[in-house]
Amino acid sequence: MPETNPFQGEIRPLHIGDIVPRFAARSTQGPIDLGDYDDQWVVLFAHPADFTPVCTSEFIALAQAADEFAALDCALMGISVDSLFSHLAWIRMIHEMSDVKVEFPLIEDPTMEIARAYGMIGDDANDATTVRSTYFIAPGGILRASVTYPPNVGRSIPEMLRLLRALQQADSENALVPADWQVGDDLLRMPEETSANLFKQANATDWFYSKLGSKGRRND
Structure with missing residues (x-):
């Protein structure tokens, strides 16, 4: 990520119905530009740190459910402040310990610019230890739902899928x-x-x- 902040305007929490900030960053699947995903659903989820117990359990569960998200035309994207090389080492370790491959992109945000742009942390935050937020983004980059968990409690992947299906069903009907x-x-x-x-x-x-x-x- 560049050292200068690419996001303009006052940093504030996102609200349902907002257009989410677009960003371009490095990931374990190569360069990611969120604007390239405007024609589909995206679930963007942040985690406090690599190589931590709760986050590891979440990534194993999400990787195992990746096909269910894909069947709903939804791209999964993880993000944390750790570097790309930390991400790569972590997902290799996850595979070694669980035989599960994390094949959705894991984005690096070492300067916390993306976390700030999404309102996960304030301007004066020194770290992202409290970040465990999930954003359900509809086609067009519209925020439809967001959920934040504390650092010591993992997300429910069945509930993430239920919420995504509910949003899509409500729209279609x-x-x-x-x-x-x-x-x-x-x-x-x-x-x-x-x-x-x-x-x-x-x-x-x-x-x-x-x-x-x-x-x-x-x-x-």
Whole structure:
């Protein structure tokens, strides 16, 4: 990464609906330009450091689930402040200990410019030990969801997949996703916004709470 900050404007936490900062950086799969992924979903996830127990467990689990993300037209990208050579040594060690190959890109951010641009850390942060954030980025570079875990608790990969599927299903059906939804479960209709059909509903609650059958099938 260059020493000068390529990101312009005030550094602030990203909000849902924002266009995420684009960046170009080195990775274990070669140079990465986030702008090249505007036509698909991206899950960008940060971890505090290489060669740490929780992060190692996450990378093994994510590598094992990589085909499931790919089937949803979603690119996985890891990122941390460690150098490219640390990343390469770590994923080789992961393969040695687990026989799992990490084949999605792991991006280096040694100056923490990307972490700052995404609002993971403040301007005055000296390290990224508290960074374990995940960004669900829709086509067009639009942030649709973000989740941050503490450094001592690993992410749930099944929940990452569930959230990605929920976002995609909600878009395709123009519907809402209820609590504990899984693929194949019913979605919820958008509530009525005028009184035009309010009194035509069979039940008094149907205008704001009614189920819409999902076209998705459970994919366990």
